[in-house]
Amino acid sequence: MSRGPGKMQALIMDALRTSRGPRSAASLRQCHAWEIWDPDSDPGFEVWNTAARRRSIRMSMGRALRQLEAAGQIKRDKEGNWYPSKDWMGRDIAERERMRVAHHEAGHAVVGLALKMPIAFVTVKPKARYAGYVSQAPTHHSLGEVYARGSYSKPIADASKQDAFGNPVSERDYDWHADIVMTIAGGMAEAELLKEDVRIWRKLEGTSTDRRLVAFARGKLGDKARSIEEYEAECEKLIKQHWPLIEAVAAKLLKEETLSGSDVYDVCLRTARNVVRRQHLKKRGKATA
Numbered sequence: 001m002s003r004g005p006g007k008m009q010a011l012i013m014d015a016l017r018t019s020r021g022p023r024s025a026a027s028l029r030q031c032h033a034w035e036i037w038d039p040d041s042d043p044g045f046e047v048w049n050t051a052a053r054r055r056s057i058r059m060s061m062g063r064a065l066r067q068l069e070a071a072g073q074i075k076r077d078k079e080g081n082w083y084p085s086k087d088w089m090g091r092d093i094a095e096r097e098r099m100r101v102a103h104h105e106a107g108h109a110v111v112g113l114a115l116k117m118p119i120a121f122v123t124v125k126p127k128a129r130y131a132g133y134v135s136q137a138p139t140h141h142s143l144g145e146v147y148a149r150g151s152y153s154k155p156i157a158d159a160s161k162q163d164a165f166g167n168p169v170s171e172r173d174y175d176w177h178a179d180i181v182m183t184i185a186g187g188m189a190e191a192e193l194l195k196e197d198v199r200i201w202r203k204l205e206g207t208s209t210d211r212r213l214v215a216f217a218r219g220k221l222g223d224k225a226r227s228i229e230e231y232e233a234e235c236e237k238l239i240k241q242h243w244p245l246i247e248a249v250a251a252k253l254l255k256e257e258t259l260s261g262s263d264v265y266d267v268c269l270r271t272a273r274n275v276v277r278r279q280h281l282k283k284r285g286k287a288t289a
Helices: 007-017 025-036 051-070 089-114 176-193 198-201 207-226 228-243 243-256 261-288
Strands: 075-076 081-085 119-123 135-136 258-260
Touching: 007 025, 007 051, 007 075, 007 081, 051 075, 051 198, 075 119, 089 119, 089 135, 089 228, 089 243, 089 261, 119 243, 119 261, 176 198, 176 207, 176 228, 176 243, 198 228, 228 243, 243 258, 243 261, 258 261
Parallel strands: none
Antiparallel strands: 075 081, 119 135, 119 258
């Protein structure tokens, strides 16, 4: 590579940087074959893809991979697949996306817990078209270790039987107000992570289901439904109030992928105690100074 990277090396690096994971030499060879074949030419690909051409590509690809490895540009994993030593665009994009999903689901879970919603578990494991989701436990039977509405203590939320806006609510009634605020919280937490105005949550990717759920819940409330702006204001207040807890739950989700409702509660309780302790030490330090 004394003369600089050639077309083969450049194609390999582009393919690896934009890939979401390591790629095999066979996959790279196929990518190169399609790259250099002119689809508008004649003959077709099957006629053009002869044994001699495949051997030439295989030898060129092997030489290019060895040169890039010797130059420290690429490395090999245990399965023998190749990945770039640095500047892995696809990997970085995937990590940022997982971070957004983790904060999105953590926002749902923490705000839901704060509003006394029965959180069963939260996960960032993809399922169907969902990158992650929160599951609520039914409130009509015993939940065991899962914290049902009103069955946990401060500092996460007030255990009184009230809805998200302080109105009395029966234990058997479902709090649709709280459901709406909890649903909005995912996109708002994601916007807070991105340092954007939290009210852009409606424009973010992955919030289409949230918007449908909000519309469904408002339909259930009928005339009792409040404006979207009122729900957003309540959600924004909770997001800012519980942001350290959301970050802690998101970090735990990135490590373990799935947390039960009691796990979320434990993370929030420990984090809240640490926040209070740090604030106390800070005030104490100022007083002694």
